Each structure stands twice: as structure tokens, then as C-alpha cells.
Amino acid sequence: DIQMTQSPSFLSATVGDRVTINCKASQNINKYLNWYQQKLGEAPKRLIYNTNSLQTGIPSRFSGSGSGTDYTLTISSLQPEDVATYFCLQHNSGPFTFGSGTKLEIK
């Protein structure tokens, strides 16, 4: 099974900061990497699919990049409503696997 190592597990940043979250796969996942945002008590929401495609309706301050085994979610200018936990998911090959999550808070 492909393992996804997500970092950091916790992140505290100031409104307006540029924030990056990373996921490293145990093998090449061919850009089949999605990013999800989950707010407390809600279902996850897909932000980015296939590394860098922005889901409809998601603000353009969210972007994704990467290739091979290394992937990054970037929030260009952190907003108060971005407080949430973020997860990556590899869907290159089954069984699919999630990263362990990054809890993002505002300083």
C-alpha cells in the first residue's frame, strides 16, 4: 500500500500569511493527489484534484503543485475562514490512502 506522510501536523499562522502544507508519497503517484478541507463537524470538501486543478467554487488563493512523490497545498493569503484541518489523498492506485492531516489555526 502507498503511504502518505503529511506535514506539518499543526500550523499556526497570521491572517495574510502564505501557508504551505506538504504530502510525500512512498512511491510515485503520478499526480493523482487531491486536497481536502474539513471544518469542525462537517464533511470534507475537495479543494484541489489531480495535484493542481481547482475545484469549482473554491477561492483562487488555494493552489496545488507537485509531481512524483512530493506534493504541496498553498494558501497564498490566509483568511480567518481557512481555519480547518487539511488532508491529502492519493488515488493513483488502490487501496487509496489519506495523509494524517494538518490542523491550521490563526495566531
Place this chain on the structure above:
Amino acid sequence: QVQLKESGPGLVQPSQTLSLTCTVSGFSLTSNSVHWVRQPPGKGLEWVGAIWSGGSTDYNSALKSRLSISRDTSKSQVFLKMNSLQTEDTAIYFCTSLGRGYWGQGVMVTVSS
């Protein structure tokens, strides 16, 4: 519009079988896969398994021996059955059309006597 809704018992006794149903609308099961994802209280997401548009299935390696996913395309329903439940299976269970980005609201399942 696309909707997914999970249903099932909120409480299951240890060693018993969990049966959940995901009812979908707005898309066809014969053209789209449906996945199950679970989340223990206060913890991360775990991919449980999937049924693909052609009807084949894939399962989480750790759960494979206890898990079965099936569907009824005429009713637009996907079923999850997991046997020999333990307290560690307590979680919110979500169904999702991962490929389209839609999720159900989730159903909380507690394993307890």
C-alpha cells in the same frame, strides 16, 4: 443536483455486523464510483473501500477480511457490510463520489455493548 446520504444504525454491539446504505441522486452508479471513508472521533480520515462503475470493488487492506461493498443500481444505493465489529470501528462513516468531489453528511456509528 448531486446528493449522497448515508443511513444505518447508530449503535452496534461488539462482534456484530454493521450495515450501512448510501443513497445517491443526481448521478448514475453505472458511470461513477462510490467510496466509503470513515473518521474515528477526533482523528483523521481512513479510506474504507469503493465500488467502481463496472461493479468491481477495492478494499482497505486492513479491513478486507471483514468488509463487503455492493450496490443496487435500480435503487441508486450502495451498501457497506462490515462484520466482527470492535470498539475501534467507532467512527463517522461517509460515502463519497470521490471522482466528482461530492460527500454525504456522514453517519456516526458507535460500537458498544
